[in-house]
Amino acid sequence: MDLLLSSIQILARWEVLAALLIGSIGGVIIGAIPGVGAAVAIAILLPATFSMDPIVGLTVLLGIYGSSMYGGAIPAILINTPGTAVNALTTYDGHPIARDGNPRRALSLAYSASFFGGVFSVICLILLSQALALVAPHFGSREIFLAALLGMILVILAHRGQVFAAGMLACFGIFLNTVGLEPVKYTRRYTFDQTWLASGIDLIVVVLGLFALSQAFLLLTERDRKPRPVSVSGGLFEGLKELFFFKRIAAVSSSFGVMMGMIPGVGEFTAQFMSYTYAQKTSKTPEKFGKGSPEGLVASEAANNAVPAAAMIPLLALGIPGEALTAMMLSVFYVHNVIPGPQLFATGMDFVLALYLALLLLNILILVFLVFSTNGILKVIRIPTRFLGMLILTLGFVGVYSLRNSTTDCAIAVVFGIFGLILKRLRLPIVPIILGMVLGGIMEVKLRSAMARVKSPLDFIDRPISAIIFGLIVLVIAIHIRGYLQGRKSPLPEGEG
Amino acid sequence: MTGSNPIRALFERDRRSGDLVFSVGFVILSLFLLSRIGAETQWFKSSGLFTQPAFWPAASLAGMTIFAILHAIGSVVSPRAAGRREEVILWLRSLEYALWFMVYVQVVPLIGYLAASLLFTLSLTFRIGYRGQRMLLAAAAVGFFTVLVFKSLLSVKIPGGLVYEYLPDGLRNFMLLYF
Numbered sequence: 194m195d196l197l198l199s200s201i202q203i204l205a206r207w208e209v210l211a212a213l214l215i216g217s218i219g220g221v222i223i224g225a226i227p228g229v230g231a232a233v234a235i236a237i238l239l240p241a242t243f244s245m246d247p248i249v250g251l252t253v254l255l256g257i258y259g260s261s262m263y264g265g266a267i268p269a270i271l272i273n274t275p276g277t278a279v280n281a282l283t284t285y286d287g288h289p290i291a292r293d294g295n296p297r298r299a300l301s302l303a304y305s306a307s308f309f310g311g312v313f314s315v316i317c318l319i320l321l322s323q324a325l326a327l328v329a330p331h332f333g334s335r336e337i338f339l340a341a342l343l344g345m346i347l348v349i350l351a352h353r354g355q356v357f358a359a360g361m362l363a364c365f366g367i368f369l370n371t372v373g374l375e376p377v378k379y380t381r382r383y384t385f386d387q388t389w390l391a392s393g394i395d396l397i398v399v400v401l402g403l404f405a406l407s408q409a410f411l412l413l414t415e416r417d418r419k420p421r422p423v424s425v426s427g428g429l430f431e432g433l434k435e436l437f438f439f440k441r442i443a444a445v446s447s448s449f450g451v452m453m454g455m456i457p458g459v460g461e462f463t464a465q466f467m468s469y470t471y472a473q474k475t476s477k478t479p480e481k482f483g484k485g486s487p488e489g490l491v492a493s494e495a496a497n498n499a500v501p502a503a504a505m506i507p508l509l510a511l512g513i514p515g516e517a518l519t520a521m522m523l524s525v526f527y528v529h530n531v532i533p534g535p536q537l538f539a540t541g542m543d544f545v546l547a548l549y550l551a552l553l554l555l556n557i558l559i560l561v562f563l564v565f566s567t568n569g570i571l572k573v574i575r576i577p578t579r580f581l582g583m584l585i586l587t588l589g590f591v592g593v594y595s596l597r598n599s600t601t602d603c604a605i606a607v608v609f610g611i612f613g614l615i616l617k618r619l620r621l622p623i624v625p626i627i628l629g630m631v632l633g634g635i636m637e638v639k640l641r642s643a644m645a646r647v648k649s650p651l652d653f654i655d656r657p658i659s660a661i662i663f664g665l666i667v668l669v670i671a672i673h674i675r676g677y678l679q680g681r682k683s684p685l686p687e688g689e690g
Numbered sequence: 691m692t693g694s695n696p697i698r699a700l701f702e703r704d705r706r707s708g709d710l711v712f713s714v715g716f717v718i719l720s721l722f723l724l725s726r727i728g729a730e731t732q733w734f735k736s737s738g739l740f741t742q743p744a745f746w747p748a749a750s751l752a753g754m755t756i757f758a759i760l761h762a763i764g765s766v767v768s769p770r771a772a773g774r775r776e777e778v779i780l781w782l783r784s785l786e787y788a789l790w791f792m793v794y795v796q797v798v799p800l801i802g803y804l805a806a807s808l809l810f811t812l813s814l815t816f817r818i819g820y821r822g823q824r825m826l827l828a829a830a831a832v833g834f835f836t837v838l839v840f841k842s843l844l845s846v847k848i849p850g851g852l853v854y855e856y857l858p859d860g861l862r863n864f865m866l867l868y869f
Contacts, residue, residue, distance in 0.1 A: 241844050354703055357764060361716065361757035367750035368723070375743040380732040382747050383723070406791070410784040413818060579818045580825065586787065587811055587836050590794055595846040603795040607788045614784050618777065619706050629750075637746050644740045677700075 200546035203248055204554075212249045213551055216256015217558045223257060224264030225570045228412055228578055230277045231261035233585060235521050236404040237592040239397055247529040248544065251522060252551050258518050259311065259501045259552060260559045262461075266303040266494060267567065268574050271296055272421065276574070279461040282469060282493040289485030299490065301432030304563050306443055306491040309436060310498035311556035313447035314454065318502050319549050326542065328658075329510045329535035334646075335653050337534075338639035339662040341513050341632045344457030346666060348516075348628050350673045351463065359625045362616075366629020369394050370637075377641070389601045396630050397596060400521055402606035403623050405589040407613025412582030414614070419577040430564060439491045442472045446492045450499025455506045457515030461497040468496035502552050509533050509545055513635065517624045520631040698767045701760070705768035708777035713762035720755040727751065790814055802851025803841055804869040807833035842868040 203209070223234045234257050242250030265276030270287035283303060290299035332340070345363060352359035372383045373393025384390040436443060446468035453464035472492035473482045482489045507513045512534035514520035526533050537545060563570075576584075593606045616623055647653050654663045731744035739745060790810070798806040808830055815829035840846045850866035857865060 241840060241846050244845065357757050357761040361720075361754055361761050364750045364753035364757060368747060368754060371747045371750065377741065378732070378734065378737075378743055380743045381730075382743060383726070383730045385730065406788075410787050413787045414780055414783045417819070577820075580815065580820060580828070582787075583811060583814045583818060583829065584832055586791055586814070587807065587832055590791065590798075591836065591840045591846060591848070594795060594798070595840070595848055598799075598847060598849055600792075600795055603792065607791055610791075611781070611784050611788060615708075615712060615781050618780065619709055619712055620704070621712075633746065633750065640740050644738065 196543055196546060199543035200550055203543060203547040204550055208246065208249045209252055209551070212245070212252040213256055213554060214558065216253040217260045217555050218562055219253075220257035220260030221264035221559055221562060222570060222573055224261030224276045224280075225267045225574050226264075226576060226581065227268050227274045227276050227574065228408065228581055229585065230265075230408075231257050232404045232517055232521075233408050234261070235518055236397075236400045237585075237588045239400070239521055239524065240592055240595045242525055243528045247525065247531050248547060248551075250525050250529075251548060254518075254522055254525065255501070255505075255548065255551060256555055258522075259498075259555050262494075262497050262501075263304065263307045263559050263563060264570065266307065267300065267570060270299045270303060271571070272574075279465070279497045280493075282465045282497075283490065285469075285483045286481075286486045286489035286493070289483075290487065290490065293485060298431070298435070298487075300567060301430065302435055302487055302490055303432070303494045304560060305432035305436040306439075306446075306494035307498040308433075308556055308560045309443045310447040310450055310495035311502065311559075312553065313444070313495075314451045314499035314502035315549055315553045315556070317448075317451045318506065318552075319546070321506070322538075322542070322545065322549070325506065325510045326538040329538045331658055332511055332535055333656075334639045334643035336656070336658045336662060337511055337513065338636055338643055339654075339659055339666065340457070340507070340511055341635045341639065343662055343666050343669070344507070344513055344515060345628065345632050345636070346669060347457060348625050350669065352622050352625070355622060356673075356677075358621045362622060363625035363629040366626040366631075367633030367636075368629075369399065369626070370396075370630045370633040376638075394605065395596065395602065396520075396524060396627075398593060398602045398606050399609050399630065400517075400627060401589060401592045402609025403613040403616075403626060404517075405585055405592060406606055406610025407617060407623075409582045409585035409589055410610055410614045411617055412578045412585065415578070417577050417579045419575060435487070436491065439488055442468075442475075442488050442491050443495045445471055446495040447499040450496040451503040453496075454500035454503025454515070457507050457513055461500045464496040464500055465493050468492040502549070505548065505552075509548070510535070510538060514628070514631055517627045520627050523631060701764040701767045703764045703768050705765055705771055706777075707771045707773040708781070709768075709771070710762075710765045711774065711778055713758070713765040717755070717758045717762050720751065720758045724751045724755050790817075798851070799849055800852050802854055802865065802869060803848050804834070804837045804865075805851065805853075807837050809833075811836075837869055 219234070220231060223229050224231060235254050238253065238257070242253055245253070261277050262279055265280035266283050266287065267276060269275040269280040269283040270291045273284050273288040275281045275284055287299045287303055349356055349359040349363055372390060373381070374391055375382050381391060449468045449471070450461075450464040453461075453467070469482075469489060469492045472488045473479045476482065476486070476488050478486065504515050504519050507515050508519045508523060512523070512532065514523050523533065531537065531541070531544075589606070593603050596602055613623055643653065654660045727744060727748055731747050733742055733744050794806060794810045797809070811829040811833035812826060815825055820826065820829070841848055854862050854865045
């Protein structure tokens with residue numbers, strides 16, 4: 194009880210509540226604009242949050258992360274264009290329902306399913322916290338190294354049909370992290386005798402280049418598009434009642450979202466795929482899937498909105514981000530000298546619980562906001578894409594330049610912006626680069642300290658948790674190779690980079 | 691296309707225009723970086739393998755090279771998509787906007803964040819084809835509100851312009867602080 198009161202005290206400040214409001218509303222609007230997405234917005238805002246309190250900065254970013262998928266459902270349903278990549282599956286059933294004259298029903302059901310998924314995952318997170326607090330301290334250097342390695346492998350293997358590209362880019366990310374002064378013997382690595390490379394390549398600069406500037410360049414160079422005007426009439430609360438008829442689908446899909454969200458590198462796409470497959474297989478009308486099935490819509494939205502809260506689990510408990518957005522949030526922790534991991538659960542549980550409660554509040558705020566302002570958001574999504582590119586480029590400047598007022602940083606970001614544009618045009622994933630940079634750093638430090646305490650490589654896995662993680666690594670690779678050789682190419686929706 | 695060739699079946703994938711250019715380019719980059727491992731990192735005789743400064747660059751570059759070669763093989767054996775030249779031209783066209791961005795970066799410390807932002811948003815909007823009053827006003831609003839939100843309200847670290855030095859004392863301090 195004391196813990197709960199303490200966490201409420203952390204939250205009950207006007208700055209935190211304002212951050213929650215701005216993050217959630219901003220996230221919905223950003224998510225609703227096709228071509229922007231949470232990653233771009235978080236990348237731009239990241240440096241601005243460094244001057245805020247950790248809880249304030251993280252609340253803004255969590256707000257954007259948690260709410261963008263709600264917003265992304267709006268264009269997915271009304272104009273058949275997903276606002277964010279994870280809303281692609283929503284177009285399968287959401288748009289046909291809207292096209293058949295029921296846009297209000299489709300939106301209302303999507304909001305309700307998203308709300309259910311979001312709240313379900315936060316409740317799971319709160320319930321799991323006690324268990325996490327018990328298990329997390331048993332993670333030493335070798336366990337964290339192996340968990341990061343497992344995350345890395347999963348990130349690569351999750352990109353079906355692009356495994357070689359994902360592997361290549363993940364290794365590139367690990368390499369980028371090694372550039373500069375090496376932390377133990379202080380020797381230079383790949384600086385090519387350039388002083389500006391001695392301090393290494395900043396993660397935030399790479400993130401801004403790959404996500405924000407690349408998107409701006411892409412929008413500016415491609416043909417201009419302006420979504421057609423649409424509007425919705427009638428109340429949007431009915432979906433909550435209708436969701437009651439699909440409570441089983443919503444609960445199972447949210448559970449998939451929580452499970453997949455917790456595993457580093459897996460995330461929304463796999464959760465959606467599993468939920469959608471489950472919903473279709475257990476439906477009395479499987480033939481309707483892809484043509485306007487409310488069950489399909491519920492499965493897709495509940496699963497993807499359950500992921501953000503669950504994705505915080507490996508980040509908070511082990512300090513291992515599972516995808517790009519939590520990797521960006523990790524930098525906010527580091528800037529404020531709050532080190533996520535087992536120690537945080539032991540000494541800062543009230544802070545962790547405050548974050549969970551913020552996520553819970555966030556879902557309520559978003560639902561209320563969406564019910565009353567969907568038509569207003571529809572006007573925002575009509576911004577022409579090239580104008581949007583100009584807007585992102587203008588905001589991208591703030592992100593990069595405000596870090597250190599460095600022209601070199603801006604030039605590096607531009608290089609990664611062009612590189613990101615090429616990757617996006619080729620539909621190659623960007624996320625492995627970011628995770629390679631973050632997890633590569635963690636792996637280097639943890640392997641070095643773990644190897645100092647073991648005599649032979651076998652000692653590395655002589656503890657139960659490390660043995661289990663090692664077993665999982667072997668199992669994951671074996672299953673993938675078997676599936677690959679047998680040519681089992683399941684139609685998993687591809688993850689955006 | 692898969693046919694009975696097992697190598698082709700193993701490597702074939704979705705290939706988009708420009709894929710081969712990128713794949714080969716990445717192999718060359720990987721090989722170049724790997725070839726520099728001796729010159730760009732150090733190896734200490736007294737240290738163990740995992741504490742060597744060269745270990746992680748070597749491991750990552752080896753992985754990068756292997757995956758890059760496998761990716762390039764996939765590009766070679768997969769059905770070719772037309773439009774390679776047009777695609778590469780589109781990549782190169784992004785250089786123009788990269789240049790716009792770098793000019794913006796250079797101009798901010800000279801004329802100040804507010805003036806540079808207004809100039810940037812208005813001129814870029816004009817360049818991308820929006821010449822109407824409504825869109826130009828919207829562009830000016832983007833420039834103004836970006837400065838207002840980030841510099842005036844959130845106080846992000848962006849220096850004042852050199853031209854501010856020529857302003858009267860009170861106004862100069864105000865501009866340095868907020869714009």
